[in-house]
Amino acid sequence: MIQRAGLWAGLGLFMTMRLVDAPAGLSPEGWAVAAVAVLMALWWFTEAVPLTMTALLPFLLLPLLGPAAPARSPAPIIRRSCFWCSGAIVAIAIEKAGLHRRVALAVAARGGTSPRRLVLAFMAATAIVSMIVSNTATALIMTPVALALIRARGQDDGFAPALLLGVAYAASIGGLGTLVGSPTNGIAAAMIDRTLDIRIDFVTWSKFGLPMVFLGVPAAAWLLNRALRVPHAAFDRQAVLAAIGTPGAWSPLEKRVAPLVVALILGWTVLPLIKDRIGLSALDDGMTAIAAALLLFILPGGNGRPILEWPDARGVPWDVIMMFGGGLALADAITASGLALWIGQQLSGLGTIPIWALALLLTALVILVTEFASNVATASGFLPVVAGVATATGLDPLALAMPAALAASWGFMMPAGTGPNAIAYATGQVRVGQMVRAGFLIDLLGIPLIVAVCFAVAP
Structure with a gap:
């Protein structure tokens, strides 16, 4: 309808x-x-x-x-698409090797025996994995482990919905941590680059995203435990460990993929600091990601075949890559035709509002819209308008654009709002009312948290 x-x-x-x-x-x-x-x-x-x-x-x-409006060079679109596509290929290798499950189980096993601490531990493990692997894939990995723990505990209280919602919410929050954590991040960064001519690379995004994860996950866990009345009483540690399971010995594939992932992360974080000194000033995030993805199709996987073969790349969300082009083409037209400037002029009165108040209003609006629309669509639709407002009012564009970019992924009330939310609801252990109540509180938390982080980080 x-x-x-x-x-x-x-x-x-x-x-x-x-x-x-x-x-x-x-x-x-x-x-x-x-x-x-x-x-x-x-x-x-x-x-x-x-x-x-x-x-x-x-x-x-x-x-x-x-x-x-003349079409600008497609090079930035191609560069962003190659970066995100190559990052997705590396994530596929991590999933194929099972490294994500090893990390998740290692963190969750150290969560103690308090139900409330276990909710936090599962959320931390989920968020860490979700910084590299897609949000939905991370939720699919962690939900069966959470269900095993719920069955081992065998009590009907707030622990089950809190744990499952914690996994779903942490998958989305963790995805904010890095530029490759969610397709929405890549599209938002490309929109900011295209409309405001501000380059958002892996390190720049992480300066905003990592504080959101480190602050958002514990705060969301605290709200979940309170909203769903998770008990404090501990239960048997052996039952916890048996339910969570162990990752077992390192496989040959894991031993080959892990060093490459570490090298890629170092390339994204360390190379920007030293590339001028070593004569590689032209090197950027996309080139580093492409090199890592290429090596995955060359290096042996220990079974007589390369680590990845092209059929493995079917897991890349090619539809999102296509949305890059369409969304950025629209953003180009909005900017070059004068529409963005005209919108900004109509809203020029907003320049009299303190920038922090305007950022709060904008963040609240984007969070509301993303509850009912896809995260990618929300980012694509809002950021060109934000650019016009920033240009016409003379306000700091990054202080308005980054809150909008992060808020596009901060929607936790609706079962169909995100893939992780739908997975939690599909277990049958979470009622709509519980998701709406907990999600509403975390949505409210996100408004000041996003703005505070962005204002603390933005130059």
């Missing part, structure tokens, strides 16, 4: 905007881009048409409508 309404509402508004004159101060080209943006926003937010197909609309409609 929502999809059909969004389909016809989008088409109706698009046609109406094409039939009426542009508002004062906005060029016909900008008005044409606005019509396409409204159509895409409604179709994205209601999922009336698959997200990837909606992302292709700029390539179909903008040339037909004739906006005068």
Whole structure:
């Protein structure tokens, strides 16, 4: 029903905007881009048409409508796409080797026997894995382990929903930690680069993302334990260890993948600091990720074959790669046609509001929208507008753009809101009311937390 309404509402508004004159101060080209943006926003937010197909609309409609905005070099889009695609290939190798499960079990096994501490330990383990592996895959890894522990405990109280929701929420929060932790991060960083000409590399994103993880996971665990009344009483440690299990001896594949992952992380974090000194100033995150992904298809995996073969790459979310192009093409048109500047001028009165208050309002709005729309669609739709507001008001663009980028992944109330939420709900151990109550509190927590982190980190 929502999809059909969004389909016809989008088409109706698009046609109406094409039939009426542009508002004062906005060029016909900008008005044409606005019509396409409204159509895409409604179709994205209601999922009336698959997200990837909606992302292709700029390539179909903008040339037909004739906006005068010249297409800029596609090199930044290609570079970002290669970076994220290569990062996804490395994540596939981690999953194939089982390294993610080893890390998760090692952390969870050290969580003690207090139900509340176990919730925190599982959330910490999930968040660590989710910084490299996709949010949904991380939730799929950790949920069976959590269910085994719930069965071993055998009590009907708030521990079961808190543990499962903790895994789901920590998968999303952990994904904020690094640029490769979630597809939304990559799209948001590319949007900021494209609309504000501010380069967000792996290290820059981590300066914002890692504090969000380190502060967000313990705070979310505390709220979950309180909201769902998780008991304090401890239970048998042997039962805990038996339920969690052990990862066993290191496999040959793990021994080959682990050093490569460590080298990649060092390349992302250390090379930017020393590359000028060693004569590699042209080296960037994408090149490092491509080199690591290439080695995975060359180095032996200990079974007579390379670590990865091309069929393994089917797990790369190619649809998200396509959304990069469509979203950035729309952002280009919004900026180059003057639409972003016009929107900013209409909202220029916001420049009189303290920037921290504006950031709080913007963060709250993005969190509200992302509860009902996909994270990727929310980031793609909001960030060009944020760029226009920052440009017209003269406010610090990064202090507005980064809260919006992080808030696009901070939605915890709805079972269908994210993949991890859906996985937790599908277990049958979590009621909708419990998810809404706990998720609402964590959404509220996110508004000041995101703004505080961004303002503390932003120059």
